[in-house]
Amino acid sequence: MPFGLLRFGMSRRYPEPRMFRCPDRLKPHYDAVIIGAGGHGLAAAYYLARDHGIREVAVLEKSYLGAGGTGRNTAIIRSNYLTAEGVRFYDESLRLFHDLSADLDLNLFYSRRGHFTLAHSDATLRTMRWRAEVNKHLGVDSELVGPEVIRRECPQLDLSCGGHTPVLGALYHPPGAIARHDAVAWGYGRAASQRGVEIHQQTEVTGIRVQGGQVAGVETNRGFVETGKVLSAVAGYTPAVMEMVGVRTPLEVHPLQACVSEPLKPWLDTIIVSANLHLYVSQSSRGELVMGAALDPYELHSTRSTLDFVEGLAGHLLELFPFLGQVRVLRQWAGLADMTPDFSPIMGKTPVEGLYLDAGWGTWGFKATPVCGKTMAHTLATDRPHPLIVPFRLSRFDEFDLVGEKGAASVGH
Amino acid sequence: MKLMRCPVNGWRPVQEFSYGGTVRPMPPPGECSDRQWADYVFHRSGAAAVKKEWWCHLASGVWFIAERNTSTDEILRTYLYGEDDHHE
Numbered sequence A: 001m002p003f004g005l006l007r008f009g010m011s012r013r014y015p016e017p018r019m020f021r022c023p024d025r026l027k028p029h030y031d032a033v034i035i036g037a038g039g040h041g042l043a044a045a046y047y048l049a050r051d052h053g054i055r056e057v058a059v060l061e062k063s064y065l066g067a068g069g070t071g072r073n074t075a076i077i078r079s080n081y082l083t084a085e086g087v088r089f090y091d092e093s094l095r096l097f098h099d100l101s102a103d104l105d106l107n108l109f110y111s112r113r114g115h116f117t118l119a120h121s122d123a124t125l126r127t128m129r130w131r132a133e134v135n136k137h138l139g140v141d142s143e144l145v146g147p148e149v150i151r152r153e154c155p156q157l158d159l160s161c162g163g164h165t166p167v168l169g170a171l172y173h174p175p176g177a178i179a180r181h182d183a184v185a186w187g188y189g190r191a192a193s194q195r196g197v198e199i200h201q202q203t204e205v206t207g208i209r210v211q212g213g214q215v216a217g218v219e220t221n222r223g224f225v226e227t228g229k230v231l232s233a234v235a236g237y238t239p240a241v242m243e244m245v246g247v248r249t250p251l252e253v254h255p256l257q258a259c260v261s262e263p264l265k266p267w268l269d270t271i272i273v274s275a276n277l278h279l280y281v282s283q284s285s286r287g288e289l290v291m292g293a294a295l296d297p298y299e300l301h302s303t304r305s306t307l308d309f310v311e312g313l314a315g316h317l318l319e320l321f322p323f324l325g326q327v328r329v330l331r332q333w334a335g336l337a338d339m340t341p342d343f344s345p346i347m348g349k350t351p352v353e354g355l356y357l358d359a360g361w362g363t364w365g366f367k368a369t370p371v372c373g374k375t376m377a378h379t380l381a382t383d384r385p386h387p388l389i390v391p392f393r394l395s396r397f398d399e400f401d402l403v404g405e406k407g408a409a410s411v412g413h
Numbered sequence B: 001m002k003l004m005r006c007p008v009n010g011w012r013p014v015q016e017f018s019y020g021g022t023v024r025p026m027p028p029p030g031e032c033s034d035r036q037w038a039d040y041v042f043h044r045s046g047a048a049a050v051k052k053e054w055w056c057h058l059a060s061g062v063w064f065i066a067e068r069n070t071s072t073d074e075i076l077r078t079y080l081y082g083e084d085d086h087h088e
């Protein structure tokens, strides 16, 4: 290495810029503690500081920033859900994404692609027509299209699927997009840190202290921290955290796997989902095909990968795109999905005063990062659930008042 | 390939089995409150643990119980319902 370069690297005048401060000590007290430095926790911290002036906030992360679903998802953003509650909520998130790069001063590589959910059966077509009508009624750009439109937008697709399960039509959602998931977490983390929020990695919450039904603080592997407000934003780890205070939830954790191919020249600019074939694929800005499938079939709290998954996925991918036969898989991985019975999230207050919950993000929570941050910050600051999240309250299960999103969220995350 | 032991058919690939959820005692439907019923229908002990689960061997339709560690995926025991005293 040239000596000049070494001197430059070591010079104090050009320190390596850091995305966020790493304070070496926890304070004894914070106004609010957020468990989990995924996108949701960091976004909530940012909006607490920016919109509500609550800056004495610590985000505690047992691993590293973005270690959970935030750094493992396939980054699909859309709002063509099935229920009015869901559509309104996710569409607000899409709106927030539009100027988020400018807001956070970081290129999130937000890329509008157009999202096709293919139907290979009459039953699927029927749910799609239903979804399209709900979407249009609420002002979301979404329509049922026939094979001609699919052929025009994605000519590489074999609409006959080798004669096996021909594509009959699709739900087309032009605003469907992808973004760089890590950048979303880093952007929120940096912007929160600049407003005084502390991010503590390698800090695991091991207990929540409750006095007289009210949160008093959290126990961590680095000692006790006093606070009156705690937000649990730990997605796949929620059951363990809620069991610390004896609150029961309907969450069941399953792994969700994904993989990418070696980089190819850009050829696929739409997002293609097939619920019948249990498959979805898009091409990232560096040329890799990003692919995923349905949830693993049984409860497991492990991020192991399986050959079964890539085998099944590759088989189905070749039905849609037979010319990919020689393309190699570059990496595969998994994340934990905290599944709810109705495929909607759980957000808002809990039976413990001062403990707020943002969970039930299953396979669909990345797209909701901005709106979750905003609505949970509002809920923490005012101690009242934001109107957009009232339908997602934990008590809906005791009231048999579910928000059924399965038709729109089971494969197309 | 991951294998699981069906109490009737012996060791088979795990793909031949279907998961039926954790074994949970049902409150008496006629007598319990709506709240208790909702708790039974929806809520779970969702954290990782060694759990007793329903599994079905699809090819033969045999339902049985498996004790499985849900953080390591290790299957500790399988046996027919009601036969849990008979250790292997």
Ligand SMILES: Cc1cc2nc3c(=O)[nH]c(=O)nc-3n(C[C@H](O)[C@H](O)[C@H](O)COP(=O)(O)OP(=O)(O)OC[C@H]3O[C@@H](n4cnc5c(N)ncnc54)[C@H](O)[C@@H]3O)c2cc1C
Binding pocket: A035, A036, A037, A038, A039, A040, A041, A060, A061, A062, A063, A064, A065, A066, A067, A068, A069, A070, A071, A072, A073, A074, A075, A076, A077, A203, A204, A205, A206, A233, A234, A235, A236, A237, A241, A256, A257, A258, A292, A333, A334, A335, A336, A337, A361, A362, A363, A364, A365, A366, A367, A368, A413
């Ligand atoms: C393979 C895959 C593909 C997906 N694809 C999509 C998609 O295309 N579109 C979409 O919208 N969604 C998708 N999702 C879902 C999405 O990734 C998640 O819903 C979302 O990332 C959840 O974000 P979060 O911030 O709530 O939680 P996470 O990002 O999971 O963060 C939770 C954090 O909490 C930390 N933590 C846990 N317990 C503790 C503790 N006791 N103390 C301190 N810290 C703790 C964890 O280490 C973790 O960093 C996908 C998920 C997977 C796995």
